Amino acid sequence: MTEKKTATYVQKMPASWWLRNPRYLAYMLRELSSIFILVYILTFLVQILLLRDRNAYDAFLAIVESPFFVAFTAVAFAFAVYHGVTWWGLTSKVLQISFRGKTVPPALVLLGAIMMWAVVSFLVYLLLFRGV
């Protein structure tokens, strides 16, 4: 035994354990959203950094607006929405909001979160893209 002793026991699992059960798969898809979010946001960051050189920017924009990258962006959008739905779902269960001594049911908190999501999305459109 050359294995280093650690304070926590790590159970050996096959790398494909999350394919066994639809709930595990849903969990893994949520976690995998991070790859798409990271790649997307790093691309956007590179894009705004390239604004200092118009030729380089235009060359990069051609890649960003190519069919392959547009397809990637569509998938990234779907993952961002999926992350959003799961995030509001779990925060609505974690948040214990009381009203007149009673706990507001999670479904109602979720409804409120989704409504806030829609309002903020519209505000982003109005304030950042319309300049109102």
Add this chain to the structure above:
Amino acid sequence: MVPDRTSALFWSLFAGGAFVVALLLPVHILLFHFGSTLGILEEDPLAYDALITWLASPLVKLYIIILIGGSLFHGAHRFKYVLFDWGMTRAYRSVGLLLYAIAILGTLAALYVAFLGP
């Protein structure tokens, strides 16, 4: 035992980032990449002049710092644990450090674009 404040800090940045990603990233991708195709916006917001003008607004500067910083710290932390889930029960720590370094540098780059211009 010394409490692990570093993990707590990165977890907080992950959770704050998760909120930012959930709230802002869908509408961001929708408007920037599909906004003009769907007819929501008249012109392509990613065209050079349009993006330069867009970035000049103070509200936009605040927005890109929060969106880029939040997404990076959120994505870095979550992907670190994807590696753990895939059985890389040791490598995830060192790759995690690399991911956090990318998140820190990326956030600094976003601050740079916001305050000093692209």
